[in-house]
Amino acid sequence: MFRITKxxxxxxxxxxxxxxxxxxxxxxxxxxxxxxxxxxxTVQLYLRDxxxxxxxxxxxxxxxxxxxVHLSASGVYTSYLVEALTCGAKATRDTLAGDNGAAKxxxxxx
Numbered sequence: 001m002f003r004i005t006k007x008x009x010x011x012x013x014x015x016x017x018x019x020x021x022x023x024x025x026x027x028x029x030x031x032x033x034x035x036x037x038x039x040x041x042t043v044q045l046y047l048r049d050x051x052x053x054x055x056x057x058x059x060x061x062x063x064x065x066x067x068x069v070h071l072s073a074s075g076v077y078t079s080y081l082v083e084a085l086t087c088g089a090k091a092t093r094d095t096l097a098g099d100n101g102a103a104k105x106x107x108x109x110x
Contacts, residue, residue, distance in 0.1 A: 004028060015044070016048050020050070021060070022056060043069045045064060061081070
């Protein structure tokens with residue numbers, strides 16, 4: 001089972017995922033996120049009742065986080081997964097922006 005629900009607000013679009021985030025569902029999730037972000041609103045992807053995330057699902061979440069999609073989750077496993085993936089995506093965005101984080105810290109210290 002897999003379900004995506006969409007809730008549009010004035011400044012953001014929230015997509016809620018329930019079920020298994022697997023290779024069979026990643027195209028639908030990616031398409032929904034791309035469409036939701038096309039109007040300039042912030043996109044939040046909420047993993048509500050996600051029972052499992054396979055490798056393809058993890059790759060998708062990493063790509064979406066790197067694009068600026070805000071990830072959130074309920075549950076211990078999915079919350080941990082989102083935290084781990086969003087930390088990696090932030091490091092990727094910093095590297096692509098030309099700042100590796102260490103230079104920022106060094107500037108603050110001195």
